[in-house]
Amino acid sequence: MPTETQELKQFKELLIKITDPNESEKEILKLYLEQYGITIFDHLDLVDLSVPILEKLDAIRILITASKEELQ
Amino acid sequence: MNSLNDQYLTELFLNGLAGLTGLSYAHLKEYAESNSIFNIVDYPDLVHPSPEQLAKIELLKELIKSYNVLRTIEDSRLVLNNSSVVGKYFISFLEGKRDKEVFMVTFLNIKLKVIETTVVSEGDIDSAAVYPKDILKRALDCRCSSIFLAHNHPSGDPTPSKEDIAITQRLVNIFEPLGIGVNDHFIVGGMSYYSLKEHGESCFNSKDTANYEPIYYYRDSLADELELEP
Numbered sequence: 001m002p003t004e005t006q007e008l009k010q011f012k013e014l015l016i017k018i019t020d021p022n023e024s025e026k027e028i029l030k031l032y033l034e035q036y037g038i039t040i041f042d043h044l045d046l047v048d049l050s051v052p053i054l055e056k057l058d059a060i061r062i063l064i065t066a067s068k069e070e071l072q
Numbered sequence: 073m074n075s076l077n078d079q080y081l082t083e084l085f086l087n088g089l090a091g092l093t094g095l096s097y098a099h100l101k102e103y104a105e106s107n108s109i110f111n112i113v114d115y116p117d118l119v120h121p122s123p124e125q126l127a128k129i130e131l132l133k134e135l136i137k138s139y140n141v142l143r144t145i146e147d148s149r150l151v152l153n154n155s156s157v158v159g160k161y162f163i164s165f166l167e168g169k170r171d172k173e174v175f176m177v178t179f180l181n182i183k184l185k186v187i188e189t190t191v192v193s194e195g196d197i198d199s200a201a202v203y204p205k206d207i208l209k210r211a212l213d214c215r216c217s218s219i220f221l222a223h224n225h226p227s228g229d230p231t232p233s234k235e236d237i238a239i240t241q242r243l244v245n246i247f248e249p250l251g252i253g254v255n256d257h258f259i260v261g262g263m264s265y266y267s268l269k270e271h272g273e274s275c276f277n278s279k280d281t282a283n284y285e286p287i288y289y290y291r292d293s294l295a296d297e298l299e300l301e302p
Binding site: 018 | 084085087088089091092110113128131132134135136138139140141142143145146
């Protein structure tokens with residue numbers, strides 16, 4: 001069973017892989033992930049990235065919210 | 073107006089989803105007109121994805137699962153947001169330690185939720201040593217926002233010595249400049265605790281340069297007898 005640190009590392013890697021940013025945006029996204037962790041979706045208004053990446057992040061936020069509601 | 077707004081938000085969502093999955097916007101829109109779009113994560117075959125698109129949907133599913141695991145961990149963390157709760161928390165760890173001094177640190181996130189509580193030093197009945205570098209390394213590793221300090225007095229009397237206050241000051245001098253708050257230092261004696269913060273001790277503002285050398289401390293009465301310099 002992965003530890004919390006491993007799980008968080010995996011989450012960050014998956015998020016970067018799935019949003020597929022270019023090299024410079026990847027570095028910026030990594031910094032935001034370091035700062036916010038899984039709460040990055042609560043801070044999208046503060047995230048300075050291109051519209052396509054923001055749209056992808058927002059779509060993930062909506063899917064996560066829907067999945068949370070389903071869990072509850 | 074609301075309907076226009078909803079339509080716009082739906083378009084943004086479908087654009088984002090198209091970018092994530094590789095499925096076309098038109099395809100997703102068509103599916104969403106008569107179905108719940110959220111189905112595609114759990115039942116991707118409904119939108120007939122190519123192998124590449126399916127792999128991306130599987131990744132998305134994995135990401136949501138990982139998020140939910142991390143969110144569950146976060147939600148289940150204990151919140152230490154008042155002295156009484158924290159005092160009882162440390163009593164539960166330290167109350168039975170009558171034969172030795174044990175020094176503990178709790179690392180907290182910005183919402184005062186416990187990331188980890190760890191014993192950083194175990195001494196004998198009279199003394200122990202604390203290694204600030206080890207505490208700092210752990211604090212940086214777990215990216216905490218603040219810490220609580222705690223140790224016990226095997227004598228059962230939680231009254232702090234001058235040395236307890238000096239140790240707190242030493243650690244504040246290390247952590248405060250790095251933006252890691254030292255919230256309080258609790259001393260447990262039997263089933264009682266003493267909160268240095270609650271009693272207004274003036275050791276919670278950085279006053280000197282950081283000193284990372286090990287801190288050796290002695291039980292309160294012995295320290296006073298020896299007039300030890302912290």
